[in-house]
Amino acid sequence: MFDITPPDKTGAPDIQARIDGKTKPPGALGQLEVLAAQLARVLGDNVQISRPAMLVFAADHGIASAGVSIAPPEVTAQMVANFAAGGAAINVFCRQLGWQLEIIDAGMLSAPEVSLGVTDCRLGAGTGPIHKRAAMTPGQVERGLNLARERVKAHVAEGSNLIGLGEMGIGNTSSAAAVMAALLGLEARDCVGRGTGVDAATLKRKQMLVEQALLLHMDTLNSPTSILASVGGFEIVQMTGAMLAAAELGVPVLVDGFIAGAAALAAVKMHPHCRDYLIFAHQSGERAHGLMLQHLEAEPLLDLGLRLGEGTGAALALPLVQAAANFYREMASFDDAGIEKV
Numbered sequence: 001m002f003d004i005t006p007p008d009k010t011g012a013p014d015i016q017a018r019i020d021g022k023t024k025p026p027g028a029l030g031q032l033e034v035l036a037a038q039l040a041r042v043l044g045d046n047v048q049i050s051r052p053a054m055l056v057f058a059a060d061h062g063i064a065s066a067g068v069s070i071a072p073p074e075v076t077a078q079m080v081a082n083f084a085a086g087g088a089a090i091n092v093f094c095r096q097l098g099w100q101l102e103i104i105d106a107g108m109l110s111a112p113e114v115s116l117g118v119t120d121c122r123l124g125a126g127t128g129p130i131h132k133r134a135a136m137t138p139g140q141v142e143r144g145l146n147l148a149r150e151r152v153k154a155h156v157a158e159g160s161n162l163i164g165l166g167e168m169g170i171g172n173t174s175s176a177a178a179v180m181a182a183l184l185g186l187e188a189r190d191c192v193g194r195g196t197g198v199d200a201a202t203l204k205r206k207q208m209l210v211e212q213a214l215l216l217h218m219d220t221l222n223s224p225t226s227i228l229a230s231v232g233g234f235e236i237v238q239m240t241g242a243m244l245a246a247a248e249l250g251v252p253v254l255v256d257g258f259i260a261g262a263a264a265l266a267a268v269k270m271h272p273h274c275r276d277y278l279i280f281a282h283q284s285g286e287r288a289h290g291l292m293l294q295h296l297e298a299e300p301l302l303d304l305g306l307r308l309g310e311g312t313g314a315a316l317a318l319p320l321v322q323a324a325a326n327f328y329r330e331m332a333s334f335d336d337a338g339i340e341k342v
Contacts, residue, residue: 042250054099057238064171080168130175149245152245178231193289255280256313265295
């Protein structure tokens with residue numbers, strides 16, 4: 001479905017030599033040097049970030065009605081209206097940092113008013129409750145991947161060469177935990193966390209329901225797409241598709257937190273070369289996110305204790321990506337500056 005070519009690694013020694021030849025001690029810019037090398041492999045030597053686009057996918061989850069969050073399902077639509085009005089954290093950060101923000105309805109309980117300007121990529125009116133039945137059909141998974149591909153293609157056609165991904169959906173940490181457990185062969189207790197900040201009793205119920213979901217769908221958890229159909233979320237499916245589409249187009253992706261990380265696990269399982277295009281913005285406050293990042297062999301750029309979602313961590317990481325690109329492109333070499341190499 002997606003044709004992803006890995007970045008050409010034959011030029012890696014030249015890229016590293018260019019980084020090492022800058023007017024600094026070797027390795028002195030730390031993780032920025034690793035990031036600069038990744039960007040140069042993906043975008044070429046004249047790496048420059050243009051029109052960064054933040055795609056925030058919103059969807060509802062049937063499991064939310066079982067009380068796995070501090071907020072009721074109606075809050076998804078209320079927050080999307082807040083996004084559309086420009087009042088959420090993601091709006092503030094995107095305005096400050098220069099992101100092009102698009103809010104996408106991947107499948108909320110009810111469609112937002114057309115006047116809000118939310119993009120319609122609906123797969124349904126929320127997923128099925130995963131502890132009772134499948135989240136969606138295989139056909140919905142396929143359609144979601146394709147819809148996300150079209151959104152990414154549209155932004156790349158407008159000149160974007162960096163995609164950021166975020167989400168909104170009450171109950172989606174439960175779905176993400178189930179996806180993570182199924183993809184990595186882990187127990188629910190290793191993957192379920194407090195999400196929006198639930199108390200101990202709610203956390204126990206949440207873990208029980210995810211365990212129930214994994215047991216219910218045990219016979220169908222045998223491929224990334226069947227896992228997404230069984231226990232995924234509409235926004236998780238579309239973030240997966242967005243990552244695969246960006247990689248197919250040779251564009252790097254800034255991955256947000258735990259929910260986007262579950263999508264990244266699915267994308268990498270589907271197409272391992274997709275991993276070369278993923279930049280992990282931050283380690284969130286969600287308990288299992290660190291384990292998820294370990295499995296993805298990812299070193300996040302930030303660790304601020306964020307657990308909001310919305311793409312906020314990805315948005316905040318943009319200046320670091322720009323700094324890595326800019327030093328690679330603009331910083332003088334020892335030869336340029338006439339300085340004896342350290």
